[in-house]
Amino acid sequence: MRPSKRDELVQNALTIFYREGFHAAGMDLLSAETGISKTTMFKHFRSKEDLILAVLKLRDEQFRTWLFSRMEEAETPKGQLLALFDALGEWFAEPEFRSCMFIKAASEYPDPAHPIHAQAAEHKRLLFGQVEKITAQAGADDPAALARMLLLLKEGAIVTAHLGHEKDPAKDAKAAAAALLSGLPG
Amino acid sequence: MRPSKRDELVQNALTIFYREGFHAAGMDLLSAETGISKTTMFKHFRSKEDLILAVLKLRDEQFRTWLFSRMEEAETPKGQLLALFDALGEWFAEPEFRSCMFIKAASEYPDPAHPIHAQAAEHKRLLFGQVEKITAQAGADDPAALARMLLLLKEGAIVTAHLGHEKDPAKDAKAAAAALLSGLPG
DNA sequence: GACTTTATTTACCGATCGGTACATTTACGA
DNA sequence: TCGTAAATGTACCGATCGGTAAATAAAGTC
Numbered sequence: 001m002r003p004s005k006r007d008e009l010v011q012n013a014l015t016i017f018y019r020e021g022f023h024a025a026g027m028d029l030l031s032a033e034t035g036i037s038k039t040t041m042f043k044h045f046r047s048k049e050d051l052i053l054a055v056l057k058l059r060d061e062q063f064r065t066w067l068f069s070r071m072e073e074a075e076t077p078k079g080q081l082l083a084l085f086d087a088l089g090e091w092f093a094e095p096e097f098r099s100c101m102f103i104k105a106a107s108e109y110p111d112p113a114h115p116i117h118a119q120a121a122e123h124k125r126l127l128f129g130q131v132e133k134i135t136a137q138a139g140a141d142d143p144a145a146l147a148r149m150l151l152l153l154k155e156g157a158i159v160t161a162h163l164g165h166e167k168d169p170a171k172d173a174k175a176a177a178a179a180l181l182s183g184l185p186g
Numbered sequence: 187m188r189p190s191k192r193d194e195l196v197q198n199a200l201t202i203f204y205r206e207g208f209h210a211a212g213m214d215l216l217s218a219e220t221g222i223s224k225t226t227m228f229k230h231f232r233s234k235e236d237l238i239l240a241v242l243k244l245r246d247e248q249f250r251t252w253l254f255s256r257m258e259e260a261e262t263p264k265g266q267l268l269a270l271f272d273a274l275g276e277w278f279a280e281p282e283f284r285s286c287m288f289i290k291a292a293s294e295y296p297d298p299a300h301p302i303h304a305q306a307a308e309h310k311r312l313l314f315g316q317v318e319k320i321t322a323q324a325g326a327d328d329p330a331a332l333a334r335m336l337l338l339l340k341e342g343a344i345v346t347a348h349l350g351h352e353k354d355p356a357k358d359a360k361a362a363a364a365a366l367l368s369g370l371p372g
Numbered sequence: 373g374a375c376t377t378t379a380t381t382t383a384c385c386g387a388t389c390g391g392t393a394c395a396t397t398t399a400c401g402a
Numbered sequence: 403t404c405g406t407a408a409a410t411g412t413a414c415c416g417a418t419c420g421g422t423a424a425a426t427a428a429a430g431t432c
Binding site for chain 1: 204205206207209210284285288289290292293294295296298303306307310311314331334335337338339340341342343345346348349350351352355358359361362365366
């Protein structure tokens, strides 16, 4: 089953939106860079907003799949939680790294009631659910609270890697995470 | 010395850009909402980009002044560092809260070489310098590393307050910060 | 081979984008 | 009161915005 034209479009739109921003990348640019005519694009998606929602859905799947497969390489729950920050470090080192697609989406669509903002928030919720499972396995007294704290470090590291002058925010985040996890076995 | 028309423009533009986003808020909208004609705006600023840079400069001053005056209400350095997160909590509770202006700027101008992106990064650098002074006063073994970790929590809390489902990210960040500060006196 | 779906090109729509020309009005200092 | 600078409204510029019409060209299904 070859990737359909629609799937190609969503994947390429993801790359372009991530690099340029949602408002800055117009439908004409997408058409020019993907080689897919505007007419075809608007046959698959009623509006630019619909295309963005499809892009965010794809990114959500890709990112969570990638992150948790990297984490599962560690053997203990505690090791998996620390491995999260190693994975971040590799991501930050990519030359194409431009922060988190969902933070960018929320920045460009600041109203929480906007569908794009809401879908970005949903990604963060799904992520939290998966991390909370692991903090529970790790034997935390309050797995939800620990997961929230670890994810604060994760979001902070992403923002700082994009915006900051720091050398290695993932390393700092891992060190802080290790301190938060110090009471746990494994 | 009354606020000049120019200062009024920058302050009002700040509010509108913060609420709508940089790309989404056009010069016509700014003119309509501020009551200042486009002609006058372009007499003060050669381009929209110049106006945005002035807005970021104003926001940098206002935000750092506000934050550190709130922190200085605490008496010990350690107390000041924890007070940072109390101040964040009050900020997040404001109905107009829409994340951090500089994170938004970096999101909309993802290229680190872009002047707007660079100026946003400068804000984070200035903030780090001030926090590092306090972590040094607090007697940290590695004041720079501690400051970096605390600021990771700060950035994470801001993003999560805007995007997340969490009730009180400032409280979580403060709890995590307290754990990182637990070895310090005060 | 006929038929339907999918993708294509080209040209276009009204609205808005950032930015400007120009003539007029307001306001203040000397 | 005069002169000058600041601010104004109106009207406009070419380019781009998101989105569409219509006619054609492939491509796969029966």
